[in-house]
Amino acid sequence: MRQDTLLVEIGTEELPPKALKSLSDAFTDALVQLLTEQEFNFGTVRSFASARRLAVQIATLDAQQPDKVVEKRGPAVDVAFDAEGTPTKAAEGWARSNGITVADADRLVTDKGEWLLYKAEVKGQPLSALLPELVQQALGRLPIPRPMRWGNSTAEFIRPVHTITMLYGADLIAGEILGISSGSHLQGHRFHCPQGTNLEHADNYEQTMEKAWVIADFSRRRERIQKGIDQLAQELGGEVLADEALLDEVTALVEWPVALSASFDSNFLTVPKEPLIVTMKDDQRYFPLHDKNGDLLPSFIFITNIESKDPQQIILGNEKVVRPRLADAQFFFESDKKIPLTNRIEALSSVLFQKQLGSVKDKSERISEIAGKIAELLGINRAVPERAGKLSKADLTTQMVLEFPETQGVMGMHYARHDGEPDGVPQAIYEHYLPRFAGDSLPQSLAGCTVALADKLDTLVGIFGIGQVPKGDRDPFALRRAAIGLLRIIVEKDLPLDLQELVAAAKSSFKSGTLTSATVEDDVVEFLLGRFRPWYQDQNIAVDVIQAVQARRPTRPVDFDQRVRAVTAFRELPEAEALAAANKRVSNILAKVEGEISQDIDQGLLTEAAEIELSKAVGAARISSSKALDAGDYTGALKALADLQKPVDTFFDNVMVNTEDDAVRKNRLALLSRLRELFLRIADISVLN
Known part of the structure; x- marks a missing residue:
C-alpha cells in the first residue's frame, strides 16, 4: 500500500494571536484522532501555525483504509427457525437487511448458544474520499466561541478563509471546505510575497513557505x-x-x-x-x-x-x-500626586463593590477592621495593617489606575510613599492583592499578609453571606482563586491562624442585617477546606491522602498541611497498606456497634496472647506517638504507629472480636477503638487506597 506525506493547510485572515497556539493544537489533535478512528496508519505529525494559517503535516500516511471483515450477529438459531426448520420472519428480515438469504448465513457457536452470523469483507476507502469530511469535522471541533461569516457564504470560522490545501505527496486531494475548493496555491507573506506560492509536494511545505517569507513552524x-x-x-x-x-x-x-x-x-x-x-x-x-x-x-x-x-x-x-x-x-x-490617598477614600463611596454589600469604601473599612483583628491574632502591631486596609482601594479613583487597571495596588504603593505614609503601609497596599494568579508571589511583609487575608476573607464571607455561592464554572467574584490564595499565604508563610477564627472575625465586620445566610461561617470554612484538594492535586499529592486529612477537618491550614505531608510520607512505608486495611476493618466493625464503646480496657479480660500483645503495643505506641505529636511532628507520630502493623495483623488472624461473651466482646471493641483513636489524632488512614 502506498504511504506518503499529507499536508492540510487552512489559509485565513489574521488569526487571534492569543488563541493561535490552542487553535493549532486542537486542529492537529482532532485530525489525528479522526484519522486514527478511521484506522489509518501514519508516522510523525507536525503542527504549523502563523498569523494567516493553520497546517498539519502527517508523514507515512496510508493512502487507503485497511480492508476488514465485519461480523453481524443475527437472531439465535432457536428463534431463527420454527419447529419445522422454516426460517422465521425475524431471520428473514435480518438476512434481507444484510443483502443475503438465511441459507447464506454462517453460524456462530458459543458456550451460551448458537446464532446466525453474517461475515462481510469491507474494502477500505481511499484517503482522498474521506479526507475532506474529516478536515471539516476537525475544524468543527476547534474552540471557537464566536465564529464569523464573510461575503455571501454561509460558512462559519474564526476568521475568513481564503485557501484550502490538501496535498497527499504530490497529489492534490479535491474537496470543498468552508466554501473553498482545495488547491495547491498558498498564501505567502502579506508584504514580501503577496502573490503567494504553489506547493508541489507535501514534504516541501516548510521550505516552500520559507521561500514565500513565512516561517510556518x-x-x-x-x-x-x-x-x-x-x-x-x-x-x-x-x-x-x-x-x-x-x-x-x-x-x-x-x-x-x-x-x-x-x-x-x-x-x-x-x-x-x-x-x-x-x-x-x-x-x-x-x-x-x-x-x-x-x-x-x-x-x-x-x-x-x-x-x-x-x-x-x-x-x-x-x-x-x-x-x-x-x-x-x-x-x-x-x-x-496632587491628591493624597487619604483624600480619595470618600470618592470610593460612589464605586460599587456589590449591591447588597455596599461600596468599595465600605469594603475598605471592613478590610481595615479585619486586618486589625488578624494582626492581634499574629501578635503584631495593628496600626500599619489597619491603615493599609483603609487605603488599600484608594488608588482605584486615580487617573493612572483608571487608564491602566493592571497597576492597581502598585500605584497605591507609590502614591502612599509620596504622601509620606508610615513605613510598611505602602508595601502592604501593594501586597494586599497578592497572589493574583496561580504561582504568583506572596506578600513578603506580615502587614501585607494581614491585609491580603482580610481582603479575601471579606469577599468570601460577604458573597457567601448573601447566598451567591459559586456553581459550576460560574464564579464572578473569583472566590475559588481567593480561597486558594488565602490558604497559600497561611501555609507558605507558616502563620498560626485558624480558619474558624478568621471567618468569624470577617463576619463580625459586617453591619447587622447585611448578611442573610444563617450558615455563612460553616459554609465558608467548608469551602476553604474544600479548596485544599485542587491545590494539593496540582502538587501531585494523592487524592486519598487529602481525603484522609479532610476526614479529621483540621481548621488550621498549617496544621492541615503538616498532616498531609505526614500521611504522604506514611503512605510510602511498607507497613502502610496493611495498616490502612486494618483501620478500614476496625472502622467497619465499630460502625456496626450500637451504643457507646467504653474508653477503658480491662486488662483482666484480655486472655488471648494476640490481644494482650496488641494492648501492650497500643500503649507503647500511644506514648511514643504522643511525644511526637506534642512536638508537632506528625510524620514521626505516624512512623511510631507503623510499629503496630504486626500486632494488629496477628490480632485479626487469631482473635474473634464478636465473641459470645458480652464483656470480652466489649473489651475487645474498646481495644480496637483505642487503636483507631491513635491514628485519628492525625488522619483517617482507613481511606487510603
Whole structure:
C-alpha cells in the first residue's frame, strides 16, 4: 500500500494571536484522532501555525483504509427457525437487511448458544474520499466561541478563509471546505510575497513557505524572536524579563520576525516603571529593558513583520507611537500626586463593590477592621495593617489606575510613599492583592499578609453571606482563586491562624442585617477546606491522602498541611497498606456497634496472647506517638504507629472480636477503638487506597 506525506493547510485572515497556539493544537489533535478512528496508519505529525494559517503535516500516511471483515450477529438459531426448520420472519428480515438469504448465513457457536452470523469483507476507502469530511469535522471541533461569516457564504470560522490545501505527496486531494475548493496555491507573506506560492509536494511545505517569507513552524519562529531579543538586549546592556505569554502572542502576530530596538526620553523614567511597562507590553507588544538592578532603561525591543531596507524608519515610527502613551502616564502620575490617598477614600463611596454589600469604601473599612483583628491574632502591631486596609482601594479613583487597571495596588504603593505614609503601609497596599494568579508571589511583609487575608476573607464571607455561592464554572467574584490564595499565604508563610477564627472575625465586620445566610461561617470554612484538594492535586499529592486529612477537618491550614505531608510520607512505608486495611476493618466493625464503646480496657479480660500483645503495643505506641505529636511532628507520630502493623495483623488472624461473651466482646471493641483513636489524632488512614 502506498504511504506518503499529507499536508492540510487552512489559509485565513489574521488569526487571534492569543488563541493561535490552542487553535493549532486542537486542529492537529482532532485530525489525528479522526484519522486514527478511521484506522489509518501514519508516522510523525507536525503542527504549523502563523498569523494567516493553520497546517498539519502527517508523514507515512496510508493512502487507503485497511480492508476488514465485519461480523453481524443475527437472531439465535432457536428463534431463527420454527419447529419445522422454516426460517422465521425475524431471520428473514435480518438476512434481507444484510443483502443475503438465511441459507447464506454462517453460524456462530458459543458456550451460551448458537446464532446466525453474517461475515462481510469491507474494502477500505481511499484517503482522498474521506479526507475532506474529516478536515471539516476537525475544524468543527476547534474552540471557537464566536465564529464569523464573510461575503455571501454561509460558512462559519474564526476568521475568513481564503485557501484550502490538501496535498497527499504530490497529489492534490479535491474537496470543498468552508466554501473553498482545495488547491495547491498558498498564501505567502502579506508584504514580501503577496502573490503567494504553489506547493508541489507535501514534504516541501516548510521550505516552500520559507521561500514565500513565512516561517510556518511556531516553535522555530519563537526561537528566532527570542534569539533576536537576547542579542539586542546584550548589545544595549540590559535584560528583558521573561514573559512567556507576550512572547507567544508576538510569535502569533508575525510570519517573518525581525527584532529591532528603539528608545524613549529618559525623562519618562520619573514615572514608576509599572505603568510604563504596561503600556509598552499590553498596548504595543514591546519588550521593555531593565538594568541589573531591575531599574527600567529608556529602551525597548520590538518585533516587526518585515525585512525592511530602511529599518530606521520603522524604529522612528515606533518611537513616535509610544511617546504619547508614555506622556499620558507621566501626566496621570503628576496629576494624581496632587491628591493624597487619604483624600480619595470618600470618592470610593460612589464605586460599587456589590449591591447588597455596599461600596468599595465600605469594603475598605471592613478590610481595615479585619486586618486589625488578624494582626492581634499574629501578635503584631495593628496600626500599619489597619491603615493599609483603609487605603488599600484608594488608588482605584486615580487617573493612572483608571487608564491602566493592571497597576492597581502598585500605584497605591507609590502614591502612599509620596504622601509620606508610615513605613510598611505602602508595601502592604501593594501586597494586599497578592497572589493574583496561580504561582504568583506572596506578600513578603506580615502587614501585607494581614491585609491580603482580610481582603479575601471579606469577599468570601460577604458573597457567601448573601447566598451567591459559586456553581459550576460560574464564579464572578473569583472566590475559588481567593480561597486558594488565602490558604497559600497561611501555609507558605507558616502563620498560626485558624480558619474558624478568621471567618468569624470577617463576619463580625459586617453591619447587622447585611448578611442573610444563617450558615455563612460553616459554609465558608467548608469551602476553604474544600479548596485544599485542587491545590494539593496540582502538587501531585494523592487524592486519598487529602481525603484522609479532610476526614479529621483540621481548621488550621498549617496544621492541615503538616498532616498531609505526614500521611504522604506514611503512605510510602511498607507497613502502610496493611495498616490502612486494618483501620478500614476496625472502622467497619465499630460502625456496626450500637451504643457507646467504653474508653477503658480491662486488662483482666484480655486472655488471648494476640490481644494482650496488641494492648501492650497500643500503649507503647500511644506514648511514643504522643511525644511526637506534642512536638508537632506528625510524620514521626505516624512512623511510631507503623510499629503496630504486626500486632494488629496477628490480632485479626487469631482473635474473634464478636465473641459470645458480652464483656470480652466489649473489651475487645474498646481495644480496637483505642487503636483507631491513635491514628485519628492525625488522619483517617482507613481511606487510603
